[in-house]
Amino acid sequence: MITLEPWMMLVVSMIIFCIGLLGVILRKNLLIMLMCVELMLNGVNLSFVAFSKMHQILDGHLTVLFVMTVAAAESAVGLGLVIALFRNLRTVDSDQIQMLRD
């Protein structure tokens, strides 16, 4: 009889992290790239909680609270940057943003 164990959660968290990383590399839309960063942060949060369960301490849960705060601040500033870029360049495609190259 198999029961639920923390290492299964760790495997899921690593898979989600890698999918998010792949999205950041492959996509060109800045909004979707930011969403994939959120996905990566969520994968790491899940591994914090799973390690916390595995070690029978609660410090992982506290770390998750701080990571959530950082994620909220990061998405607010990141979306503000995307809006500022869109106002100047009329695009959210990361390949079109090449003012430093010209």
Add this chain to the structure above:
Amino acid sequence: MDFGLLAFSIFSTIAILGSIMVILKKSPVAAAFSLVLVFFAFAGLYALMGAHLVAALQILVYTGAIMVLFVFVIMLLSQDEPVNDLKESSGLFKGVSVLGILGLMGLLIRAVLTARGMVPTGTLTDEKIVSMGGNVRLISEGIFTDHVFHFELTSFLLLGAVVSTVALAKRKAVSGGSKA
């Protein structure tokens, strides 16, 4: 099959399929709604591990605040026409990145599986957490005693985020910038 394992397989399948949809969907709104699905599945996984406070905050903060922000920005920029930007990059680049990420995933899973037989270093089993007043009480005590310095640093981070967002929003559009 016990209940925990059944719920775990349902939630993790939803989470993995939803996150694959996030990176494959062409329209940003569809990607945002797949991401909401992933966040709800994550809340279920947290609840399965007994992290009730984290599960509640996941729904409140992520699906309640961050995703509303994302959908609002998509609406503001009216960026809902589907763009197939996955087709633009070359096949070699895509193949190499997929292979690299698969290798990284294998390495990470291998590393995580070595932690399977680990002896717990703490003493807070589920029964002990309940007898000490529950998850929420222990986490709150931890924030305001051991981690109070990090808590104060977080307030500085949020202050900095507010100031920088206001500074970004106030700036006028660069005159003469390329309007391509």
